[in-house]
Amino acid sequence: MTADTGALLDVRDLSVAFRTDRGDVEAVSGASLTVHPGQTVAVVGESGSGKSTLTAAVNRLLAPNGRVTSGTVTFAGQDLLARSERQMNAVRGKQIGLVPQDPMSNLNPLRSVGSQIAEVLTVHKEARGREAKRRAVELLERVGITDAARRYGQYPHEFSGGMRQRVLIAMGLALRPQLLIADEPTSALDVTVQKRVLDQLDELTATMGTAVLLVTHDLALAAERADHVVVMRRGRVVEQGSVHDVLTAPTADYTRLLIAAAPSLATESLVGPAAEADPVVEVRGLRKEYAVRSGALGRRTPFTAVDDVSFTIPRGTTVGIVGESGSGKSTVAKMVLKLEDTTAGELLFGGKPVTGISGAELFAFRRRVQPVFQNPYAALDSRYTVGDTVREPLDVHDVGTPAERRARVAELLSQVALDPEIARRYPHELSGGQRQRVAIARALALEPDVVVLDEAVSALDVLVQAQILELLVSLQQRLGLSYLFISHDLAVVRMLCHVVHVMKAGAVLESGSPAQLFDQPQHPYTQALLAAIPVGEATPA
Amino acid sequence: MLRFTLRRLALMPLLLWGIVTIAFFLSRSVSDNPLATIVGERNLGNPEVVAAATARWGLDKSLPEQYWLYLTNLLHGDLGTSFRTKSAVLSDLGTRLPATAELALFALVIALVIGTLLGVVAARRKGGVVDGAVRVAALVGSSLPVFWVGLVFLFVFYATLGIAPSPGRLSARVIPPPDVTGLYTVDALLAGDWPLFVDAFEHLLMPAFIMSLALLGTVARLVRSQMLEEQGADYVRTARAKGMSRGQVLDRHVLKNAITPVVTLVGVSVGLLIMGAVLIETIFSWNGIGTYAVESSRALDFPAITGVCLVGGVLFLVGNLLTDVAYATIDPRVRLS
Numbered sequence: 001m002t003a004d005t006g007a008l009l010d011v012r013d014l015s016v017a018f019r020t021d022r023g024d025v026e027a028v029s030g031a032s033l034t035v036h037p038g039q040t041v042a043v044v045g046e047s048g049s050g051k052s053t054l055t056a057a058v059n060r061l062l063a064p065n066g067r068v069t070s071g072t073v074t075f076a077g078q079d080l081l082a083r084s085e086r087q088m089n090a091v092r093g094k095q096i097g098l099v100p101q102d103p104m105s106n107l108n109p110l111r112s113v114g115s116q117i118a119e120v121l122t123v124h125k126e127a128r129g130r131e132a133k134r135r136a137v138e139l140l141e142r143v144g145i146t147d148a149a150r151r152y153g154q155y156p157h158e159f160s161g162g163m164r165q166r167v168l169i170a171m172g173l174a175l176r177p178q179l180l181i182a183d184e185p186t187s188a189l190d191v192t193v194q195k196r197v198l199d200q201l202d203e204l205t206a207t208m209g210t211a212v213l214l215v216t217h218d219l220a221l222a223a224e225r226a227d228h229v230v231v232m233r234r235g236r237v238v239e240q241g242s243v244h245d246v247l248t249a250p251t252a253d254y255t256r257l258l259i260a261a262a263p264s265l266a267t268e269s270l271v272g273p274a275a276e277a278d279p280v281v282e283v284r285g286l287r288k289e290y291a292v293r294s295g296a297l298g299r300r301t302p303f304t305a306v307d308d309v310s311f312t313i314p315r316g317t318t319v320g321i322v323g324e325s326g327s328g329k330s331t332v333a334k335m336v337l338k339l340e341d342t343t344a345g346e347l348l349f350g351g352k353p354v355t356g357i358s359g360a361e362l363f364a365f366r367r368r369v370q371p372v373f374q375n376p377y378a379a380l381d382s383r384y385t386v387g388d389t390v391r392e393p394l395d396v397h398d399v400g401t402p403a404e405r406r407a408r409v410a411e412l413l414s415q416v417a418l419d420p421e422i423a424r425r426y427p428h429e430l431s432g433g434q435r436q437r438v439a440i441a442r443a444l445a446l447e448p449d450v451v452v453l454d455e456a457v458s459a460l461d462v463l464v465q466a467q468i469l470e471l472l473v474s475l476q477q478r479l480g481l482s483y484l485f486i487s488h489d490l491a492v493v494r495m496l497c498h499v500v501h502v503m504k505a506g507a508v509l510e511s512g513s514p515a516q517l518f519d520q521p522q523h524p525y526t527q528a529l530l531a532a533i534p535v536g537e538a539t540p541a
Numbered sequence: 542m543l544r545f546t547l548r549r550l551a552l553m554p555l556l557l558w559g560i561v562t563i564a565f566f567l568s569r570s571v572s573d574n575p576l577a578t579i580v581g582e583r584n585l586g587n588p589e590v591v592a593a594a595t596a597r598w599g600l601d602k603s604l605p606e607q608y609w610l611y612l613t614n615l616l617h618g619d620l621g622t623s624f625r626t627k628s629a630v631l632s633d634l635g636t637r638l639p640a641t642a643e644l645a646l647f648a649l650v651i652a653l654v655i656g657t658l659l660g661v662v663a664a665r666r667k668g669g670v671v672d673g674a675v676r677v678a679a680l681v682g683s684s685l686p687v688f689w690v691g692l693v694f695l696f697v698f699y700a701t702l703g704i705a706p707s708p709g710r711l712s713a714r715v716i717p718p719p720d721v722t723g724l725y726t727v728d729a730l731l732a733g734d735w736p737l738f739v740d741a742f743e744h745l746l747m748p749a750f751i752m753s754l755a756l757l758g759t760v761a762r763l764v765r766s767q768m769l770e771e772q773g774a775d776y777v778r779t780a781r782a783k784g785m786s787r788g789q790v791l792d793r794h795v796l797k798n799a800i801t802p803v804v805t806l807v808g809v810s811v812g813l814l815i816m817g818a819v820l821i822e823t824i825f826s827w828n829g830i831g832t833y834a835v836e837s838s839r840a841l842d843f844p845a846i847t848g849v850c851l852v853g854g855v856l857f858l859v860g861n862l863l864t865d866v867a868y869a870t871i872d873p874r875v876r877l878s
Contacts, residue, residue: 059782061778061781061782085786085787086786089784089785089786090784091784092781092782092783092784093782093783093784093785094784096782097782098779098782100775100778100779100782101775102775105774105775105776106775106776106778106779107776107779108776108780108794108798109776109798109872109873109874110797110798110801110871110872110873111794111797116780119780119783119785119793120783120784123783123784123785123789124784155873155874157873157874168779171779171783172782
């Protein structure tokens with residue numbers, strides 16, 4: 001194949017390998033893509049698909065153990081793979097900007113935000129001293145940060161996640177590069193913040209005429225923001241084309257699967273209407289205050305994380321709480337689990353008050369209510385085998401004989417559709433989806449009445465997420481479980497829940513069935529949340 | 542930060558009281574009698590002299606009484622009188638502390654500067670010859686016993702090669718500079734006496750270097766591992782994506798992040814340096830707190846021993862306080878409260 005001469009970026013048959021203890025692992029295999037000036041090209045794929053590696057190879061910032069094994073990268077007529085390190089330094093930042101994924105870890109915590117932006121200008125000798133500062137302040141203003149002159153001297157920890165991401169965008173676009181690589185630029189942000197940040201990014205790149213190589217796991221987001229989509233799987237490009245073609249007439253089976261699995265507000269609910277049942281959990285006027293130090297004198301002031309929250313969980317149903325970060329939804333989950341004390345309010349379990357219980361009563365309560373958390377990597381002890389992990393609740397509560405426990409572990413693992421043989425393996429040998437199944441099996445070990453799922457599917461890829469959601473629904477039907485489902489993802493909540501509560505700043509703003517809430521949202525905040533979700537339709541160019 | 546510092550300072554007397562109490566009772570729990578020191582071996586057979594001395598030094602009083610007397614005197618800034626030198630412990634310490642301070646400060650500077658430098662070089666060329674050499678040297682430096690290294694250095698550089706000066710703070714017959722800070726090198730410079738400075742500096746170099754070895758090795762290894770760890774951080778890749786060279790990123794971003802744990806290390810090692818002074822000063826005839834501590838202990842000089850403990854405690858606490866303040870200055874996320 002010959003290079004596309006009109007292209008800004010032309011990647012041809014690129015292969016990248018990483019040297020590991022187990023020999024070379026190929027992360028990208030013969031991938032090709034083209035970006036034209038001013039165009040937005042989205043690279044879509046699940047974790048491990050090689051999408052980030054591909055873009056890292058473009059500006060030659062692969063991890064030290066990675067190397068390009070074949071193929072070419074042509075940018076603005078120059079062969080980037082043949083450039084020296086010094087020549088690449090002139091390209092990076094000036095011609096190719098980068099907006100990285102995680103706004104928390106991508107800024108140097110010890111240097112002021114402004115100086116890190118100004119640095120782009122000084123390194124390329126575009127400006128220095130006061131002039132660099134003036135332009136950095138201007139950039140901060142352009143990415144929508146108010147009071148930019150004062151904010152210039154502040155440190156990353158004084159900025160919210162969304163604001164940090166704006167800072168990273170300002171850095172990436174500081175020298176009006178021809179190409180911007182945006183690697184999951186908003187995956188760590190709340191949906192309403194994501195929309196604002198992406199709108200800002202769109203506007204800036206449009207006025208600067210910057211082409212964007214957008215890496216994302218979110219097909220709907222890619223569809224909404226890009227002109228051209230490249231679908232990757234296991235290091236290979238399985239399909240690419242215009243957004244319209246790929247979404248309406250996908251040719252690859254994998255793309256079809258992805259489209260089908262991606263939850264959207266149009267996805268049908270997995271559960272039927274809620275049956276009438278007695279409440280297993282009742283929460284009345286729940287309140288949680290934390291003492292935080294603030295101000296120069298470090299005075300302790302109370303911060304209300306949860307404010308007068310009331311709801312019930314009827315037996316055999318799923319109650320959802322949606323909200324953005326800081327809404328208090330996870331604090332509610334912790335209080336229901338009794339991992340966190342309540343400041344005020346009442347918690348009833350099976351009609352009995354459990355607010356102040358301790359000792360043996362609390363121990364008994366633990367058997368009835370079990371959690372599954374977001375991060376399946378952190379939630380499992382890396383030194384325990386899967387079998388140890390699932391058996392531990394049985395050991396703690398002294399259930400059955402050793403032989404019975406072993407049998408129960410096997411039963412639990414098959415219940416979550418895992419091969420009981422997996423009991424001998426360690427977490428690092430499992431995929432993310434398998435680990436989350438193990439975490440669910442552990443939660444089910446003591447036959448609880450209620451399982452609290454705190455962002456339990458948020459860290460999973462869409463295909464795996466779809467499987468876990470189906471598993472949760474079938475377990476509910478078979479075992480009569482009640483779920484408290486905490487999530488920021490409205491589409492997933494819609495699929496799984498019988499009743500939904502929308503939380504913001506510690507309070508419940510609106511409640512109802514998913515149909516009521518999502519089709520006729522009453523509260524402006526619910527409306528804003530729904531409007532911010534990428535709907536998967538490209539805006540007409 | 543000011544509030545934090547004041548609160549910590551306010552807490553210090555309480556901690557020092559604890560240190561003094563422990564030192565007081567521990568030193569007096571020995572079964573031996575310090576009278577030999579006070580009156581001299583020859584007079585031990587003379588009951589009159591012994592009785593007079595016992596009364597004079599308050600040794601006839603009960604231990605609680607002695608303790609109470611010591612505390613009340615301490616509040617008036619009186620650390621008692623040394624059994625051995627017969628002068629006030631406070632003035633003894635005042636003349637000896639600068640000698641140790643000069644040694645320890647210089648050792649600290651050597652450890653920090655050379656240690657950081659070696660760590661950075663090793664991290665830059667990870668797996669290279671320099672890296673290997675630094676790692677071995679750092680390990681050897683921090684594992685060899687100080688007294689052994691001191692004796693070997695003296696034997697090789699002073700006794701055999703003759704390129705190092707004799708032990709002591711100055712050459713024989715050289716008159717110390719007028720006392721301003723008590724640090725000979727500094728005072729010599731203040732007096733504008735260049736030859737004197739050179740002489741003091743030459744005498745300082747070897748003991749300070751040996752004293753710094755253990756810390757130097759630890760600093761080098763810590764800086765190296767921190768640099769390597771920080772180099773994998775996300776913000777480093779982001780900085781590289783701005784177009785900065787590897788070296789620029791190391792200097793402007795990585796080093797400061799890597800160095801913060803070193804601050805903690807230095808704070809903790811103030812105590813280690815003081816302990817190291819005991820050995821180094823003995824070998825190099827350095828008339829500082831270390832030798833004073835050794836001589837006082839041998840002579841069961843209770844007031845002097847307690848005084849040394851008090852000074853050590855103050856230095857240790859101040860070192861820790863400075864560490865916390867330095868940490869807050871370097872890292873904007875740290876809010877002292």
